[in-house]
Amino acid sequence: MLRTTIFSASRSLFAKPASLVAVRSYHPKVIDHYERPRNVGSLNKSDPFVGTGLVGAPACGDVMKLQIKVDEETGKIVDVKFKTFGCGSAIASSSYMTERVRGMTLEDAGAIKNTEVAKELSLPPVKLHCSMLAEDAIKSAINDYKRKRAAATGTVSASA
Amino acid sequence: MATASTTTRFFHASCTAQDSDHGHDASTVTQKPAERPCYRCATPLPYMELICTNSECNAVQSIAPGTNYYEVLGMSPEPTFDLDVKSLRNRFLRIQQQIHPDSFSHNTDGNQVYAQQQSSLANKAYSTLKEPLSRANYMLHLLGSPVHETESLNKQELLMEVMEARELLEDAQTEEEVDDLKAVNDGRIQDAVKGLTAAFKEQDLETAKTLAIELQYWIRIQNVIRDWAAGKPIVADHV
Numbered sequence: 001m002l003r004t005t006i007f008s009a010s011r012s013l014f015a016k017p018a019s020l021v022a023v024r025s026y027h028p029k030v031i032d033h034y035e036r037p038r039n040v041g042s043l044n045k046s047d048p049f050v051g052t053g054l055v056g057a058p059a060c061g062d063v064m065k066l067q068i069k070v071d072e073e074t075g076k077i078v079d080v081k082f083k084t085f086g087c088g089s090a091i092a093s094s095s096y097m098t099e100r101v102r103g104m105t106l107e108d109a110g111a112i113k114n115t116e117v118a119k120e121l122s123l124p125p126v127k128l129h130c131s132m133l134a135e136d137a138i139k140s141a142i143n144d145y146k147r148k149r150a151a152a153t154g155t156v157s158a159s160a
Numbered sequence: 161m162a163t164a165s166t167t168t169r170f171f172h173a174s175c176t177a178q179d180s181d182h183g184h185d186a187s188t189v190t191q192k193p194a195e196r197p198c199y200r201c202a203t204p205l206p207y208m209e210l211i212c213t214n215s216e217c218n219a220v221q222s223i224a225p226g227t228n229y230y231e232v233l234g235m236s237p238e239p240t241f242d243l244d245v246k247s248l249r250n251r252f253l254r255i256q257q258q259i260h261p262d263s264f265s266h267n268t269d270g271n272q273v274y275a276q277q278q279s280s281l282a283n284k285a286y287s288t289l290k291e292p293l294s295r296a297n298y299m300l301h302l303l304g305s306p307v308h309e310t311e312s313l314n315k316q317e318l319l320m321e322v323m324e325a326r327e328l329l330e331d332a333q334t335e336e337e338v339d340d341l342k343a344v345n346d347g348r349i350q351d352a353v354k355g356l357t358a359a360f361k362e363q364d365l366e367t368a369k370t371l372a373i374e375l376q377y378w379i380r381i382q383n384v385i386r387d388w389a390a391g392k393p394i395v396a397d398h399v
Contacts, residue, residue: 054319054320054323055312056312056318056322058312059309059311060309060376060380083323083327085322128310129309132310132312
């Protein structure tokens with residue numbers, strides 16, 4: 001508490017508070033997803049119609065989980081959740097991805113490129129890997145779902 | 161890549177190193193001579209000498225090209241993971257005593273600029289080598305096996321452990337709970353550092369890289385634990 005008070009007091013002495021500078025470097029769309037992330041949470045991992053993608057960015061220590069629930073009849077994604085521990089761009093990328101893939105077929109969802117995510121969120125070059133992580137996450141979730149279905153229906157080919 | 165001669169692999173072009181984390185890339189550097197002349201009075205000096213030994217000159221020397229962080233701190237260029245942080249600190253402090261820019265604040269010739277550059281390089285070298293994670297990453301960089309920014313990790317076992325640890329931390333309500341999580345995480349860090357020491361000793365770069373990645377995750381969790389406060393949401397934990 002004391003620390004907070006001192007901090008905010010000293011902040012007013014500077015023309016450019018450190019926190020503002022940091023926020024300014026993020027695009028408003030990133031901030032929007034970061035402040036109001038869409039579809040945060042988890043789906044039941046052992047549900048036979050839920051695919052889970054769990055990926056990480058080793059250089060920075062980010063981890064991202066993206067889960068899809070698929071309607072077997074239509075082959076479309078009916079529910080999607082994510083949980084990301086990482087920077088604002090990684091959170092925004094995965095949040096955007098969940099919005100994007102809802103209602104899509106697996107094929108369409110698997111075809112989304114990280115460049116689309118990066119463009120939509122105006123990610124700077126140093127943050128491109130965050131969008132790549134989101135692409136890896138949805139692909140990995142789709143693969144997990146396919147593997148599960150293949151195992152359940154007795155198909156031999158489990159490779160995705 | 162693995163066959164590059166050891167003498168040329170461990171170097172960086174110091175003067176231009178400011179952008180990337182590890183800055184110092186070997187490119188045009190070849191074997192270093194034992195001496196180089198003082199730029200002002202031409203007295204021959206040991207290659208890494210900071211200040212001209214000629215008492216009538218005493219000029220602060222420019223950064224010696226082609227040296228890595230180990231050499232900057234007065235050690236052998238051979239990168240080593242298992243080092244005594246206390247003696248590293250002593251070396252660092254000794255260097256800073258000699259060339260701290262404040263000592264040259266009234267100096268109008270080149271001394272001040274060179275002192276600033278030397279001091280800044282020593283800071284970078286020390287801050288990189290003193291922490292096991294940055295030291296491991298720097299070594300992997302020097303040895304030609306760095307962890308790339310764009311790499312993606314698919315080790316499910318590790319990722320699941322990380323995710324679970326992060327979720328436990330997110331759900332923690334009391335200091336006691338966090339202390340327990342901290343104890344577990346400190347154990348993970350210790351294990352990773354121990355493993356890194358062995359892997360680098362055996363020159364097993366693949367294992368070293370895997371462990372450096374693990375350590376990166378545990379250190380991130382350590383930082384979140386450090387910043388933890390009851391009721392404070394954990395959202396983005398770095399920029």
